[in-house]
Amino acid sequence: MSKQAEFAVILKMNAMFADLGADELQRLSNLCHTQHLSNGEVLFQKGDAGDALFGVRRGQVRIETGASDGSRLTLNFMGPGDLFGEVAVLDGQSRTADATAGEVSELFVLRREDFLAFLEREPKVGIKIISLLCQRIRWQSERMEESMLQPLPVRLARRLCALAADFGSEVHISQEQLGVFVGAARESVNRQLQAWRKEAILDLQRGRILLRNMTKLTAIARNE
């Protein structure tokens, strides 16, 4: 399969371009470039101009934010098929986080100017993107209310359920990072996890969590 055809497949997977016809998809793919990253290479940093949209072909990219004390905390992992950097590209503002390759990676790159020009010619895609951004706004406000109103156990359970959907019952994440995701101190996360271990809801190992009883966990997440 040619690279361009592969780009088209990946783009198609993303809701942003899901209802594009084959020809439009073809034209969009032709605008893409390829970029290789070695392990640990920095793609962009917080504050950089948001001049391109990226998609992962192979490898893994970590989206992280450098805390003021110099420690770096991972916010998200992007794997093959994932698109990232859309917000900065769409509004032309600067990046809000850093992106670093977690392995040798190959990305495709869609430059902001090419993308915007494409948008002007394809109003339908614009409307689709608007919908997606609106969804995101709704989702954000829900999480906002949630994180202010729900106690830590509920937030933690929800995050674990979400991770389970992506990774299966063996979630590979440190308690420190789980704390970042959930907005809590590492110690608090640990204490809650211990409590659940005693209830046989999960098992703990260094760097991973084994979910044993998803029924109970989802019940906690629902906050009955």
Next chain:
Amino acid sequence: MSKQAEFAVILKMNAMFADLGADELQRLSNLCHTQHLSNGEVLFQKGDAGDALFGVRRGQVRIETGASDGSRLTLNFMGPGDLFGEVAVLDGQSRTADATAGEVSELFVLRREDFLAFLEREPKVGIKIISLLCQRIRWQSERMEESMLQPLPVRLARRLCALAADFGSEVHISQEQLGVFVGAARESVNRQLQAWRKEAILDLQRGRILLRNMTKLTAIARNE
């Protein structure tokens, strides 16, 4: 001034349509209808279909959410010149809050289908809207981090500064509602306000707050 011309002025005020030419603005205004509301009349409720975008011509509309216990809590006030209901219109999902007229009001209404049809003919407006939605996403995530990381005094100071920008130094709001805005209990809000009163940063009256020392207040908001 004709109603249509007045609509055009209001639309122009909103960033969404700021760089539209006079003719496009004219066409958009012609799509608008007018709707009158009596005091206390309900415009829409949470869960209703988001089938129109509204703009306030005269009067005031409260955006509120009905708490589970039946008490209603105001999230925002929309006054003359304000546009609201965009998100539900743009993505076609249901309303996330209730809207009730706080006085006898006159609105203009732009129906979803008309608006979307307009968007398809004006890709530039679509791109502008995308930018605005992106800005909102950024703003939301900032507030999100803020509300989880910043202590109440900082959040409260920020909210008061924001209100001051809209209302001047005499902010007309109950402590209860301030609590809702800031995500805190009424009592906590009161205690903080009392502390500031003793420092001569502000004065309190029933239903209003008089800001005396904006310098100190903004300093607190900055969280130095």
Next chain:
DNA sequence: AAAGTTATGTGACTTATGGCACACTTCTCC
């Protein structure tokens, strides 16, 4: 295999905020 580094487990203490209770004040409306 020893040494160093990172991740986890846990106790003790502190603190911010929430919630209840109740007094007091100011508005509103018959």
Next chain:
DNA sequence: GGAGAAGTGTGCCATAAGTCACATAACTTT
């Protein structure tokens, strides 16, 4: 103008979570 509602001021206590401190366990490096 009297009754009731709505908004405000404050004391007291409960509690969730953060912080600090340190022990232990698991991987890495040389």
